[in-house]
Amino acid sequence: MIYLADPTLADFGKDPLWITIIKAVLLFVFLMLCVLFGVWFERKLISRMQNRIGPNRAGKFGLLQSVADGLKMGLKEDLFPRTVDKVVYLLAPVIMVVPAFLAFSIVPFGPMVNLFGVQTPLQLVDLPVAVLFMLAMGAISVYGVVLAGWSSRSPYALLGGLRSAAQVVSYEIAMGLSFVGVFLFAGTLSTSEIVHAQASGGEVFGIPMPSWYVVLLLPSFLIFVICGFGEAARIPFDLPEGEGELVGGFQTEYSSSLKFALIMMGEYLHTFTASAMAITLFLGGWRAPFPISWWSGANEGWWPLLWFFIKFVLVFCFVVWVRASLPRVRYDQLMALGWKVLIPLNLAWIMLVAVVRTVMYVRDGTFEGGSLPLVMVIAAIVLLGALGIWARFDTVNQRRKEAAKAQVEAEYEELRSEPTAGGFPVPPLDLPHYHGVQHKEVSSGTN
Template sequence: MMHLLAADPTLADFGKDPLWITIIKAVMLFVFLMLGVLFGVWFERKLISRMQHRYGPNRAGKFGLLQSVADGLKMGLKEDLFPRTVDKVLYLLAPVIMVVPAFLAFSIVPFAPMVNLFGVQTPLQLVDLPVAVLFMLAMGAVSVYGVVLAGWSSRSPYALLGGLRSAAQVVSYEIAMGLSFVAIFLFAGTLSTSEIVKAQEQTWFAVLLIPSFLIYVVCMFGEAARIPFDLPEGEGELVGGFQTEYSSSLKFALIMMGEYLHTFTASGIAVTLFLGGWRAPWPISLWDGANVGWLPVLWFFIKFVLTFSFIVWVRASLPRVRYDQLMALGWKVLIPVNLAWILLVAAVRNVVINEGDRMIGIGLGAVIVIGALAIWMRFDTVNQRRREARKAQVEAEFEELSKEPVAGGFPVPPLDLPHYHGVQHKEIPSGTN
């Protein structure tokens, strides 16, 4: 019986459940995500408050655990206002478009292997597809329509700019994120999430494919629009970004829920594709019963919470980057590095896994590494010349300013007043009256 429960699910195990089991799993996933949003808001506020030497929520319930529930009830009881010039249909539809794809994207995340659910052997995963990872990327792209429509339907320049920023950001980082998965596909040989978890039985892909994991971590913040990449809602220049015209009502609550659900999806995908999914970490994995039955749910939940905690920690530690820095990082760094890394992984796979021509694989890998180093040195040389030219320009400007008789004073430049002409200045030593 233990060996039966410990079996890794495959694509053939999906689609055989009775309808009532599928409904139960869908309800369990919905409850998990809804409770996760309530707990996630409280956890983020509490963790950031501790990092900033504050108490955080501490009024509603023990340790403030009911603060999110109180805020949700408050938003539900508030008057629902509509700005005069908004497109009401799209204005109401945009928050829904942001939330629904996040629920659908999480449906491909495996929580555990085959489990006994009310007497039925079933994988603890709502659905799996031969192209499950592509489905996740598609849902992430669809949710951006909600942000763009929220900005466009609000008829506000701030909201419109926030929506356009979100579209450009997703186009930039969705490509880099998709490329970071290619190395996983090459090693796992599949796009199915359950089989990718199975492929990490010996070594997590976060260890085996460290560059892909690091690139995904950066893209994760850009995809979820979290600090330091939350440019679509930059308060300093866009007031509230795409959600400027949404009052504190249920519409605003849906937008906040969508943001947290996208963060949860990014964390769940990181755990599934890079951190072994529901598999126990070493050395717990040496125990035969570590990945049996419902116990893997605990390992998945621990990894999930730690990943979400890392996202919150980054929010409390780093400032928001400029928009040009965001675009430059995506197009000039992440995508080129991704392409070079994919070529290198393909060469290694040809040598190690497929037993191809060893010399061809080694030669291709050497060419890729040398080419990447040459390109990096070329760009580094160009940037160094630009920095030197900028430094020389600044020094020339300071030298020119030093020649001006009225420049350089602090806190204000000295005034060139006619009635002071010819008057001798007397230096007064410091400390004398």
């Protein structure tokens, strides 16, 4: 099923300048409202999960609490520690926020609409490499975190910045690989055309069904979700802000002023960007969910904006649910998951998807049809091979753990039989001679 209202790359770059300015202002206002009410919504939802009340003083249901906090941080005195590099110290929060706003500019909110008499796509801008642009903006924002830690001239802040750099590099590779399956199915890196590629998955009893990539590429979606938490530094991967071991992370030397508000805003914007990309790449974008998609006008006009917002809220609820449920992992576990699990699993899955797409390719240059039994045989061989490799390495790891456990138990038995073994020598307390000096025993009642 093809929707005539779907925008393409040819529809961008034709808007009058005033329409582009209006769309940019509306996008900025939308993101600012998302930050304000996202903080309130997260606090309220977590409080309900933990049987608390949450913010309820400022405004009805506490809706103005985030507004009051923002005004407080904006009006507080702006303090500078004596040893900071002031230029970089001020520039770091800006570097964190601006790329997050730019990354949201390629998110499609809906089809072609009539805005003040002008036919325009409900999207600020689109590029032939729009998804790569989003990844680039996420990488640039890391400079803000690293510079915030370095300019503070504090060892704890510097450690937090270095943690964030290592974490983002690790999980950005896996995130980029999770997009490859989408590119192979959609045949493009444009966000609007990726949404268009998920328009129809065939018909069941004459009814068009959606073809969301979350169904076709479930492993890619799960890997992207995990990498999204790592990229946005959200629990359980908020190691750059590990206050248990770093006091406060890279923002330790930033007081509760406008600079701290910008840092918090950047973190929420990265979370919103990851949520919007999950919707665009895997959840059909602005298209209506099943069974609303049966309605012929569900994906036309301004209705898709409502479907996108509903998906956006549900994905953010999942992010909050994870924060309220899972503890923070150790740093070695975080790095091992990124390099030893997600990246190899991604490469194996990409190989499987590429093989399936190649087998389904027929002579006329389309991906319609193919030999399904052959595809299943190849998929079974690849799956069994991956399971065999995993079982082999899992056996090796298990033997290594058992050897380490046996060594620890042997050391424990040695220490229990001889307390001074492996440690510092303890002077004996029951001998009359010590360092060549003879001590006379003093009996009670003698001088």
